Amino acid sequence: MKSTKILVKGTVQGVGFRPCVYSLARKMDFTGFVKNTPKGVEIHIEGQSDADVFVKRLKEESPPHSRILKLDVQTGEYKGYSDFSILSTSEGDASVFAPPDLFTCRDCLDEMFDPADRRYRYPFINCTNCGPRYTIIQSFPYDRAKTTMNTFQMCKECSEEYSDPTNRRFHAEPVACSQCGPDIFFIENGKKERGGIEKAVKRIKEGKILGLKGLGGFHLLCDAYNRESILKLRQLKARERKPFALMARDLDTLEEIVILNAAERDTLLSPQRPIVLLKKKIEILGISPQIDTYGVMLPYTPLHALILEKLPLLVATSANLSESPIFKDEKEWVADLSDCVLSHNREIAVRCDDSVLKLVDKKKVFLRRARGFVPEPLELHIPCSSKILALGGELKNTISIVHDNNIITSQYLGDMKDLRNRRYLEEVFDHFSRLYSFTPDYISCDLHPQFTTTRIAEKWGKPVLKVQHHVAHIYSVLAENGLSPDEPFLGIAFDGVGYGEDNAIWGGEFFFNDGEKLQRTYHLKYIPQPGGDMAVKEPWRMALSYLLDALGDVPIVGILKEVDEKKITGVTNAIKKNINSPLTSSMGRLFDAISSILGIAPLRIDYEAEAAMRLEAVAPEGISDYYPVEINGQEIDMRKAIKELVNDEAPLPVKSAKFHNSVAKIIEVITQTCKDKHNVKRVILGGGVFLNSYLLNRTLKRLKDMDIEVFIPCKLSFGDEGISAGQAYYSAIHYK
Structure with missing residues (x-):
């Protein structure tokens, strides 16, 4: 009789993997066992059947939310087992990966709205295929x-379902x-009572703001069409213009307010249920x-x-004070931001906002x-x-x-x-x-000496690699795409700020590898x-700087018309x-300048990249013209483009489009130069400026037309959220 031992590593706990193996x-007709261990899922099978076929079928038939990294x-x-069973978990150091939280599956929703079902209208219904995971796990193995x-x-009925291999809630x-x-429980005016969903709905209809405890923290909910409620919410959150997310009952509701294509529809309906910009x-x-967009999501x-x-x-906006973490407990000032609270007594192990x-x-x-994507691991393609x-x-x-030879990146902090x-x-x-x-054996951080994270790293007492x-932006994309820095490529990193090796502020960078x-x-x-940092908050300052550089003086154009003359003189x-x-050399600050010169940016931004987002929002399709740009040695000189833009009599939206096209043209010209000179065939795009869809679409098209292979982040973010993953990959190569 043959006996085979299998250890499965990856996201294989909390996703119905053991029940799948059991089935x-x-x-x-195998006997043996399956159990969770800190190293992964351990399987022992005995029998006449082909173990290779078992392994093949396990890969093909594994649960949809599992991810096998190694078998x-x-x-x-041979032990002579008479049956196959799920054994109790063993303890030790973990080498498995926590699964993300999942939306409520269709089967559970059908049961919840079925008056004959014992979980009728029970707000914590879940099964092996759905429900909370990452935000309730305290440690491994997952039990x-x-x-x-x-x-x-567990009550008798739940315990029977949990123990029944044929049940959807098996383990x-x-x-x-x-x-x-x-x-x-519902809290209002300091009074707490059990239940309260109907009362919460009634309060929202009355124009009240509800604090709702969800998977990874609290939302603040109000009627999307109640102008007074929205204004009150903005005042409470000190959030003058930053967009609010919307949660819609269903796709039919969404199609009344946004334009949806098939891919966007599928993303909204995906198990991760993210907020999607439409x-x-x-x-x-x-x-x-x-x-020109709303951030929308469906109930999850x-x-x-x-x-x-x-x-x-x-x-449905996060319950937090300005720029602070999402609240996960009632004691964290939720009541100060809402008229009433609907909460529950399932503790949140770690807070996690919406994606x-x-x-x-x-x-x-x-x-x-x-939420929904964290903490999925990114496999390293080098040994470390x-x-x-x-x-x-x-x-x-x-x-x-x-x-364990993977990069695990946290949620947004x-x-x-x-x-x-x-x-x-x-x-x-x-x-x-x-x-x-x-x-950790080693710590990695940014090069900037004044960053908070740099100071934390230096105090850790471990070797530090800056x-x-x-x-780091470039290496983040390399890591995600399994690319080695040993291969030639052109890396382009456009963002707002990054400390340069020459002590200047970088942000409009091309790197050849x-x-x-x-x-x-x-x-x-x-x-x-x-x-310095004040120019980030007041984008007109960068308009003044670029105008002075390009024209030698400062014409009072765009948003500068609203700036006090004494301020202009002082800054000049x-x-x-x-x-x-x-x-x-920041590309982000250039976008701020153009938005201000055109009169699109506010005098003072309410949130990061507001000026650039407004500039993108007005740019129409169908414009191919661009402003001329000069490249002198290593420097990209925007003076000629600024002069033409100021004197251009085209409508404002057209000027926005022409500027975007100019940036895409810069990328095209430099890529062509590197292709001719160094036979570059790959381009890596990183940095938050590429969150601009108008620019990214045109850049991708131009590079693909040049037969260039382009790599962008799709599992991580273009923005600074991806920096830590890039540092991790760079350090993994260094410290193997």
Whole structure:
């Protein structure tokens, strides 16, 4: 009698993998066992059937949300088992990967709305195929006792389902019902009562703001068509213009307000249920002022589905103070931002916000990677036995760890200047440490000496490797696409700010990699950034700087007409005298300047990239003209383009399109130069400026027409969220 031992690594716990193995083994007449271990799922099979066929079928028939990274198959010791069973879990250091949270499946929703079902209208219904995972797991191996469901003792009926191999809830760790599972409660005016869904719906209809506890934290909900509620919500959150996300009951509701294609529809309906940016069909006042898209999502928990049953469209924004982490407990000021609260007593192990993405050329482009996608691992295509912690940058940060030859990147953590977000970083690192039994051997961080994460790295007491910001952007894309830096490529990194090797502010960078060294070969001409960080908040300052550089004086155009004359004089003098005006090659600041020159940008931004997003929003399709740009040595000189733009009598939207085309043309010309000179066939695009769909679409088309293979991030973000993964990959190569 043959015996085979199999160890499966990957995302194989919390996704119905053991029940799948159990079912397959029984079908093929194998005896033995399957169990969760810290190293993965261990399988022992005995019988006359072909073990190779079993392994092949396991790969083909594994649960849809599982991800097998490695299968170790060995001849096992024959034990003479009489049956096949699921054994209790063994303890130890973890080498498995936590599954992301999943939306509520169709089967569970059907049961929840079936009056004859015992879970009728139960807001925590779930099964092996759906429900909370990452945000309830406290440590591995994945068993109920190691989740925040450990305080809920299963009733007889739930226990029978959990133990029945033919049941959809066979070994579903969060399984529960109204008799034994979590409860909801409604809080208003300091009073707390059980239940309250109907009352919560009524309050929203009355124009109130509801704080709702979900999977990874609280949402603030209000009627999307109630102007007064939206204005009140903006005041409470100190959020003047930043877009609010919308949650719609169904696709029919969404199609009334946005333009949807098939790929976008599929993304909205995907198990991850992200927020998707879609073009507006109608304008709903106060939701996303002066932007041409809405961020929309569909209900992804049973509680959302019950609330949306009678409310077709809601604002569903994260419950947090300005730029701080999403709240996960009632004690975290939720009541201060809402009129009433609908909460529950299932603890959230780690907070995790909604993911935000859009589709460009049918590819996912993340603006925020979090719920539904975190913490999916990124397999390293090089051997690395070192444990590395990469702390990322300063803005829109994440952390990444190199663990068991994979990069695991956290959810979006926010800006590290905020103490609350630094505590969030510590919270997530502690969570990773417990999940993966992780203690770093090495630390990686940004090159900037004043970044909060740099100071944290230096205090850790471990060897530190500092990685230049834009190099990390490029390496992030290399890591995701399994590319080696030993192969030639052109890397393009466009963003707002990154500390350069010459102590200047970089951000409009071209790097050539000859297979041995990554070298900065072209960049935007250095321009003073008057006021330093103040120029990021007040984009008119960059308009003034670019106009002064291009024209020698400052014509009062665009948004400058609204700036006090004394301010203009003061900033002009500061530029000329080099007072608090560091040099920058930032593409993000160039977009700010153009948006301000055209009068599109606000005097002071309410959120990052607002000026650039407004500029993109007005650019029409069908424009192929561009402004001329000069390349002098390594410098990309925008002076001629600025002069023509100022004197151009074309309509404002056309001028926006022509500027975007100019940037795409720069990329085309430099790529062609590198192709002719170095036989470059691959281009890597990174940095937050490429979140601009108008620019990205035109760049991709131009490069593909040149027969260039283009790589972009589709699992990570173009923005600074991807920095930590790039640092991790760079460090993994260094520390192998």
